[in-house]
Amino acid sequence: MASEHDTDRRTARISAPSTASQARDTLRDAILRGEYLPGERLVEAQLCERLQASRFNVRAALQDLAAEGLVEVQRNRGAQVRKVSMAEAVEITEVRMVVEGLIAARAAERVTPDQATELDEIAVLMRRAVEAGEYRRYSDLNVRLHALVREIAGHQTADRIVETLRGQLVRHQYMLSLLPGRPQMSLPQHERIIAAIRDHDAKVAEAAMREHIASVIEALRSMDYLGPA
Amino acid sequence: MASEHDTDRRTARISAPSTASQARDTLRDAILRGEYLPGERLVEAQLCERLQASRFNVRAALQDLAAEGLVEVQRNRGAQVRKVSMAEAVEITEVRMVVEGLIAARAAERVTPDQATELDEIAVLMRRAVEAGEYRRYSDLNVRLHALVREIAGHQTADRIVETLRGQLVRHQYMLSLLPGRPQMSLPQHERIIAAIRDHDAKVAEAAMREHIASVIEALRSMDYLGPA
DNA sequence: GCTTACAAGATTGTCAACAATTACCTCCAC
DNA sequence: GTGGAGGTAATTGTTGACAATCTTGTAAGC
Structure with missing residues (x-):
C-alpha cells in the first residue's frame, strides 16, 4: 500500500x-x-x-x-x-461501522462552511434520486458522500483501513445494492449523518453513521447467501 | 547478535x-x-x-x-x-480506540463464566501489582488483559487490525509506559472494563474501553515528542 | 568560494533459467 | 468396481546474473 x-x-x-x-x-x-x-x-x-x-x-x-x-x-x-464468508462479511462491516463512526465524528469537528454546502448538495441530489427511482444514481451518490466525509475528516489511518475493508467485500456490497427497499431506508440515515456533521455535532454524527452501517449489517444478515461455488 | x-x-x-x-x-x-x-x-x-x-x-x-x-x-x-510521527501515533490510537471498543462490546456479549473468573483474577493481580509498585508486572498484566478480551470476543477481523496498529507504535507505547502516574490512572479504568464484561453489559464495556484508550491518547499528546531527526 | 558536471560506487529492479513441490492421470492388484 | 502406486505434466519456489537507478565524491568553471 x-x-x-x-x-x-x-x-x-x-x-x-x-x-x-x-x-x-x-x-x-x-x-x-x-x-x-x-x-x-x-x-x-x-x-x-x-x-x-x-x-x-x-x-x-x-x-x-x-x-x-x-x-x-x-x-x-x-x-x-479470497472467499469472504457471510460471517466474515459481517465482521468486516462491524469494524467498518466503528471506524466510519470515528471518521464521521472527526468530520463534524473539522467541517468547513464550503464542505457543509457540498454535503447539503449531495443530500438534495440523493432525495431527488430516490424520489425518481434512480437507484444507480443514488448508489453513486452514496459512494460520493462517504468519500466526502472521509475527505473532510482527513484521517489517513482510518481512511486506509476503511479502504482495505471495503475492497474485501465489494462482491457482497454489490449484492446489497440490489436489495429492494434499501434506498428508502438509508436515505433518512444519510440525511441525519449530513445534518449532524453540518451542525458540528460529533457525537450525533458518530451515532448516525454507526446506525446507518448497523442497518447494512442487518441487511447483510438477511441475505440468503448462496454457498461456495 | x-x-x-x-x-x-x-x-x-x-x-x-x-x-x-x-x-x-x-x-x-x-x-x-x-x-x-x-x-x-x-x-x-x-x-x-x-x-x-x-x-x-x-x-x-x-x-x-x-x-x-x-x-x-x-x-x-x-x-x-517507518517513522511514525506524533500526529500519526494519535491517529493510530484513535482507530485502535474504536476497534478495541467493538471488541470489548463483543466480549461482554460472549464471555463465559470461566472467562469471567479469569478476568477477575487479572483484576486482582493488577491491583496488587500497582499497590506494590511493580509497574513492569502491571504492564505485562495489561498486555495479558487486552489479549484475553480479544480472545473472548473472537473477532478475527478486529483482532488483525488491532495487532497491526499496535505494531506500528511499539516505540511510542514503550515511552508511554515510562510516564509517571499512568498505572494509578489506568487501574480503575481496567477495573471498569472487566466489571462491564463480566456483567455482560456491552455498551458500558465499549464505553469503558474507549475511555481507557482515550486517556492513552491524552498521555500521548502530553508527551514532549522529540522532533524528526 | 560556490555551483555545476561528471564519473565511480553502491543499491535496487528485473529477468530467465533451474529446482522443488503439487496435482492429475494411468495402470495394476484385489 | 474400488483403492492405491507410480509416473508425468503443471505450477510454484529459488537462485544468480545483469540492467537501471540513485548516491557520493571529485574536479572543472564561473
Whole structure:
C-alpha cells in the first residue's frame, strides 16, 4: 500500500512503466470488477499474459493483494481470490461501522462552511434520486458522500483501513445494492449523518453513521447467501 | 547478535535455510525489539547476512512489513523503518480506540463464566501489582488483559487490525509506559472494563474501553515528542 | 568560494533459467 | 468396481546474473 508518485521530477520522461505497481493495480481492478470470482485460482503464468508483466512482477502483485486481503496465497499451492464468508462479511462491516463512526465524528469537528454546502448538495441530489427511482444514481451518490466525509475528516489511518475493508467485500456490497427497499431506508440515515456533521455535532454524527452501517449489517444478515461455488 | 533459539533440531546446521515467512518474522521481531531505529535504512544485502536468507526472501519480507506499516519502501531507494510521527501515533490510537471498543462490546456479549473468573483474577493481580509498585508486572498484566478480551470476543477481523496498529507504535507505547502516574490512572479504568464484561453489559464495556484508550491518547499528546531527526 | 558536471560506487529492479513441490492421470492388484 | 502406486505434466519456489537507478565524491568553471 505504498503510495507512489514518481512523475514529480522535471525530467519530462514519458514512460515510467513501474511495472510492479502497475500489475498490482490492474489485477486489483480486475478482481474488484469481478473478472475473477472468489475461490478462482490465479495461475501466475496466465496472469503474466493477462497483465503483460513478468512472473516476477505478477508474484509481487499477488503478495501485495494478499496483504490487502483480496487474495489468499498458500505455499506451493498458488493464489486464489479470497472467499469472504457471510460471517466474515459481517465482521468486516462491524469494524467498518466503528471506524466510519470515528471518521464521521472527526468530520463534524473539522467541517468547513464550503464542505457543509457540498454535503447539503449531495443530500438534495440523493432525495431527488430516490424520489425518481434512480437507484444507480443514488448508489453513486452514496459512494460520493462517504468519500466526502472521509475527505473532510482527513484521517489517513482510518481512511486506509476503511479502504482495505471495503475492497474485501465489494462482491457482497454489490449484492446489497440490489436489495429492494434499501434506498428508502438509508436515505433518512444519510440525511441525519449530513445534518449532524453540518451542525458540528460529533457525537450525533458518530451515532448516525454507526446506525446507518448497523442497518447494512442487518441487511447483510438477511441475505440468503448462496454457498461456495 | 543472532538471538535465535533454533538449536532445537539435532541437525547441527549452523545456518537455518530461512524461508520467506521466517525471514519476515525474524525481521519484524528485530524491528519491534528496537534493533533497527525508525528512519534507519534497511539495505537488502545487509539483511541477507543478518537473516541468513536470500535476497529474494529478504525482499519479500520487506514488502510484507511495508504492508503492515512497519517499514516504508520507496522505489529505487530501498526500505527504511517507518517513522511514525506524533500526529500519526494519535491517529493510530484513535482507530485502535474504536476497534478495541467493538471488541470489548463483543466480549461482554460472549464471555463465559470461566472467562469471567479469569478476568477477575487479572483484576486482582493488577491491583496488587500497582499497590506494590511493580509497574513492569502491571504492564505485562495489561498486555495479558487486552489479549484475553480479544480472545473472548473472537473477532478475527478486529483482532488483525488491532495487532497491526499496535505494531506500528511499539516505540511510542514503550515511552508511554515510562510516564509517571499512568498505572494509578489506568487501574480503575481496567477495573471498569472487566466489571462491564463480566456483567455482560456491552455498551458500558465499549464505553469503558474507549475511555481507557482515550486517556492513552491524552498521555500521548502530553508527551514532549522529540522532533524528526 | 560556490555551483555545476561528471564519473565511480553502491543499491535496487528485473529477468530467465533451474529446482522443488503439487496435482492429475494411468495402470495394476484385489 | 474400488483403492492405491507410480509416473508425468503443471505450477510454484529459488537462485544468480545483469540492467537501471540513485548516491557520493571529485574536479572543472564561473
